Amino acid sequence: MPSNTVRFTEYCKRSHSAFSMTVKQKLHDEQTPYQHIEIYETEYFGTLMVIDGFVMLTDRDNFIYHEMMSHPAIYTHLNPKRVLIVGGGDCGTLREVLNHEDINEVWQVEIDERVTRVAEEFFPELCLSNGDERAHFHFGDGIKWVGDADPETYDIIIIDSTDPIGPAEGLFSRPFYRQCHKALRNGGIIIQQSESPLFHLDLITEMRAAMKDSGFDTIQTLNFPQCTYPSGWWSATMGGKENYLTDIRIQDVIDRSFDTEYYNLNIHQAAMAYPEFIRKKMT
Amino acid sequence: MPSNTVRFTEYCKRSHSAFSMTVKQKLHDEQTPYQHIEIYETEYFGTLMVIDGFVMLTDRDNFIYHEMMSHPAIYTHLNPKRVLIVGGGDCGTLREVLNHEDINEVWQVEIDERVTRVAEEFFPELCLSNGDERAHFHFGDGIKWVGDADPETYDIIIIDSTDPIGPAEGLFSRPFYRQCHKALRNGGIIIQQSESPLFHLDLITEMRAAMKDSGFDTIQTLNFPQCTYPSGWWSATMGGKENYLTDIRIQDVIDRSFDTEYYNLNIHQAAMAYPEFIRKKMT
Numbered sequence: 001m002p003s004n005t006v007r008f009t010e011y012c013k014r015s016h017s018a019f020s021m022t023v024k025q026k027l028h029d030e031q032t033p034y035q036h037i038e039i040y041e042t043e044y045f046g047t048l049m050v051i052d053g054f055v056m057l058t059d060r061d062n063f064i065y066h067e068m069m070s071h072p073a074i075y076t077h078l079n080p081k082r083v084l085i086v087g088g089g090d091c092g093t094l095r096e097v098l099n100h101e102d103i104n105e106v107w108q109v110e111i112d113e114r115v116t117r118v119a120e121e122f123f124p125e126l127c128l129s130n131g132d133e134r135a136h137f138h139f140g141d142g143i144k145w146v147g148d149a150d151p152e153t154y155d156i157i158i159i160d161s162t163d164p165i166g167p168a169e170g171l172f173s174r175p176f177y178r179q180c181h182k183a184l185r186n187g188g189i190i191i192q193q194s195e196s197p198l199f200h201l202d203l204i205t206e207m208r209a210a211m212k213d214s215g216f217d218t219i220q221t222l223n224f225p226q227c228t229y230p231s232g233w234w235s236a237t238m239g240g241k242e243n244y245l246t247d248i249r250i251q252d253v254i255d256r257s258f259d260t261e262y263y264n265l266n267i268h269q270a271a272m273a274y275p276e277f278i279r280k281k282m283t
Numbered sequence: 284m285p286s287n288t289v290r291f292t293e294y295c296k297r298s299h300s301a302f303s304m305t306v307k308q309k310l311h312d313e314q315t316p317y318q319h320i321e322i323y324e325t326e327y328f329g330t331l332m333v334i335d336g337f338v339m340l341t342d343r344d345n346f347i348y349h350e351m352m353s354h355p356a357i358y359t360h361l362n363p364k365r366v367l368i369v370g371g372g373d374c375g376t377l378r379e380v381l382n383h384e385d386i387n388e389v390w391q392v393e394i395d396e397r398v399t400r401v402a403e404e405f406f407p408e409l410c411l412s413n414g415d416e417r418a419h420f421h422f423g424d425g426i427k428w429v430g431d432a433d434p435e436t437y438d439i440i441i442i443d444s445t446d447p448i449g450p451a452e453g454l455f456s457r458p459f460y461r462q463c464h465k466a467l468r469n470g471g472i473i474i475q476q477s478e479s480p481l482f483h484l485d486l487i488t489e490m491r492a493a494m495k496d497s498g499f500d501t502i503q504t505l506n507f508p509q510c511t512y513p514s515g516w517w518s519a520t521m522g523g524k525e526n527y528l529t530d531i532r533i534q535d536v537i538d539r540s541f542d543t544e545y546y547n548l549n550i551h552q553a554a555m556a557y558p559e560f561i562r563k564k565m566t
Binding site for chain 2: 005007009014015016017018019020021022042043044045060061063064197198223225226227231232233259260261262263264266267269270271272273274275276277279
């Protein structure tokens with residue numbers, strides 16, 4: 001890289017590797033009560049959001065993550081009406097969820113209101129649906145929210161959090177999964193981002209075991225590329241409550257009324273394939 | 284990254300991004316008549332081979348690339364007997380091809396013998412099958428080799444080359460594809476690495492058009508993760524000569540007598556799924 005280039009670099013401790021993007025300018029820098037938020041304008045990836053030194057999203061590749069955190073779970077549910085998003089402050093997942101006309105209520109519970117306010121300013125296209133009357137915002141602790149929920153409140157719970165270190169750690173635990181299981185109706189689905197299949201397979205297998213122990217009948221990990229996250233390869237793990245996660249509403253996927261950039265029926269099915277080194281760990 | 288860390292960094296011009304690996308030591312450095320070869324011992328990725336500043340392979344993740352450059356094409360061919368590898372000097376693809384007992388002759392035509400000699404020293408496990416009596420080596424120009432081949436000589440041609448800049452440029456051209464088409468028997472398949480779907484979609488669509496123009500009836504791009512290549516997401520593109528690339532020898536995949544780490548039947552099928560932004564470019 002030319003030596004006079006300004007760049008943002010994320011260092012991945014697990015793999016002793018780093019990923020850098022060339023930066024045109026820093027647009028925002030803020031310490032909230034919870035975390036350190038930075039916004040950069042990059043040369044190729046558009047606007048970049050960084051929290052506590054970790055890439056959260058860029059204009060260029062967030063579509064993959066947000067579509068995969070929403071559409072597979074929704075199209076695997078027979079009749080989804082109420083959705084809870086824990087985290088997801090950038091509102092990209094929320095926007096995808098609200099593309100589904102069948103869904104009539106979405107609650108987004110993000111601990112740090114500043115993430116959403118900053119997203120509204122720097123990622124306005126992700127926040128286009130924030131005014132949708134089906135969208136409800138609560139800024140507070142997602143673990144408490146789920147614990148306080150009445151049993152059988154939600155059809156889908158999406159845990160769109162930062163990594164399992166720091167404030168998000170409790171979101172990767174058996175007690176939290178048990179509360180989620182209770183808060184889901186029968187046929188319900190939990191989905192959570194589950195890091196890199198190449199770097200964090202131990203975390204994925206532990207998360208799967210924890211979901212299973214917490215009452216989820218079937219677990220399915222989805223794999224997808226995510227260029228600006230460590231290894232460029234990411235995953236989300238779904239758990240089903242009396243839902244075997246095998247029945248995709250195929251015709252609804254084909255007939256969908258909104259545009260996607262990554263997701264489609266073939267991609268949904270493809271994301272469920274386990275590479276051999278993962279399959280061996282899962283049997 | 285700690286400031287006293289020694290690292291190898293590859294800069295990607297297209298995306299103005301860079302990927303770095305922490306290095307324990309440099310093991311080898313050599314300028315051949317064709318290119319600059321470096322070998323490093325890294326902290327997490329094992330041994331790393333770099334050519335002209337670009338990552339060629341690491342111990343940690345080369346299995347994905349080598350398996351995807353070999354098994355999908357071989358299992359899509361009804362009766363593969365003779366295989367040509369153009370490039371592939373590290374011998375990882377060759378090793379995977381030779382796992383197939385049906386194949387009775389493989390020619391590897393690599394322009395730079397030093398790549399293979401260096402691989403024998405630093406990646407011995409990739410070269411384990413180099414002594415197989417079905418393996419034949421020619422160190423020379425792959426374009427000339429294919430041009431000189433008798434018509435209908437090979438069942439599969441694998442183009443396992445560096446990027447389409449520098450010595451490998453001619454391997455991404457219509458004249459070369461026409462020669463490959465001629466050198467393949469009916470039912471034959473060409474497969475070539477085709478860069479990142481996220482960063483180089485223009486190259487992929489151009490390569491597909493060039494293969495089609497050169498007589499290949501059906502084109503299929505395969506997608507797979509490849510952490511240490513730009514964007515962490517890579518592709519290979521297949522062309523079929525009187526082969527519609529849809530019939531996988533499913534039972535043979537299931538009954539295969541060798542171990543894989545990435546490839547299996549589900550992964551083969553999954554790799555053929557086009558994300559929506561790619562599908563839109565291909566129709």
